[in-house]
Amino acid sequence: MLEQERVLAVSPLARAAGVGRGMRRGGVLMLMPEARLHERSAAREAEALDAVALAMLQYTPQVTLAEEATLLLDIGASLRLFGGIRALCARVRASLRALGFTGAVSCAPTARGAWLLARWGANRIGNGGGNGNSSGSGVGAKGGVGGKCGSRVLRMASLERRLERLPVALLPPAWPYMSWFEGIGCEQLGELRRLPRPGLQRRCGRELLDMLDAAYGMSPELYDWIVPPESFRARLELFDRIESADLLLAGAHYLVSQLTGWLCARQLAVERITLFMEHERGRVAMPPTPLEIALAEPTWRDEHLVRLLRERLAKQELPGPVIGLVLEAAQVKAMAPPTESLFPEPGGTEEDRMRMLELLVARLGPDNVLQALPQADYRPEVANEWVPVQQKVRAAERAARLPLDVASLPRPSWLLAKPIALLMRNHRPFYSSELKVASTPERIEAGWWSDTQTRDYFIAEGKDHTLYWIYRERIVGSGDDAEPRWYLHGLFG
Structure with a gap:
């Protein structure tokens, strides 16, 4: 660089x-x-830092930009939620890696103290810290994010001892006076604090003392926290022309990490996202290729969204090379409160089951993952309709569609797509063996408006004790001498 x-x-x-x-x-x-x-590029560095700041909003709503490509996070109220300092530290580093950056992560009881420790850690990581567009990229957190290079400080006394050994050159207001500090042998913050304050203020100004006092907790710290936008739309310009859709997952993860931070900050959950893949411009320009993902249940977790994008991108065909990605939150809603049930559901929660179904839809396609939707009809062939599992059907709507006098009657777990005509042996229907009727008849007469059905249904038992659902077709107007025709329509489990 x-x-x-x-x-x-x-x-x-x-x-x-x-x-x-x-x-x-x-x-x-x-x-x-x-x-x-x-x-x-100062513009690209600022863009990258804004992206990291937006992603960090998933850990705390109090995030602010500081000097020297540093972010300050007040995570004092987030420690228990994320399982303590070590767990939160690991998640922050994982988010940085997902965005394609490295950084020094430090914590301290004061924001300026954490900032100094992060700056010192970035220098120790190697000549400026970050990669990509960020120089000296680091994250300092007031209240408790741990970090590299032994920069996790929880008590004020420990912070004071750690700050005493840091170089004066870490303070930007001291840079114009470094030759003077070197001339008098003042190289560490501890030595700087022992200098007479009136003379130091007259020579170096008040800004240096204010920054030093804030680091040691001797003056209040006030910051303007980042306010997330009302709607989400993030763009990433790729470094090369990508011709395979599955290679776009890293860039999509970069955008999803920002989306997660925005959702958490706004207390929202996303129901539908759209990933636009931008192509070449100029004479060979073509419109962006959209990739839309609709969720059965709203979510705000990046792991699930990235998993769905991986499945969809693996099957996506590109009309041309991709040079940029744009992610939009097309539909959002308020975050649902946690469940009020005392005991957890066995086998996972309803949210876990919906995630599994969404993953199947992304892998197999919406036309191959269906759910049953009862219809208000007595005819078994049309009493059920298969609709995509992502189509939301309320339980009250299901109950209203099903006739009340049918809901309590036995029905087979496997209904054949087309009834099978049965042979007759010894005046009994035959299917692998002679079937013995084991129930009273259930008469169905319906469909006079389209396809009239007049049937008497029975539960029949074979010699192997398998239960079948058979019916005898009544031939209206043919007389009592007509031979009845028997059909197999379903099997019981």
């Missing part, structure tokens, strides 16, 4: 080849002719 033709940040591979900070472009190309050089 270059700034004004000098190296600002390097990768581990370039560092191993001898490239260091401050080196000129020519020196880098001499050591590594194959090196990829990028000019620092």
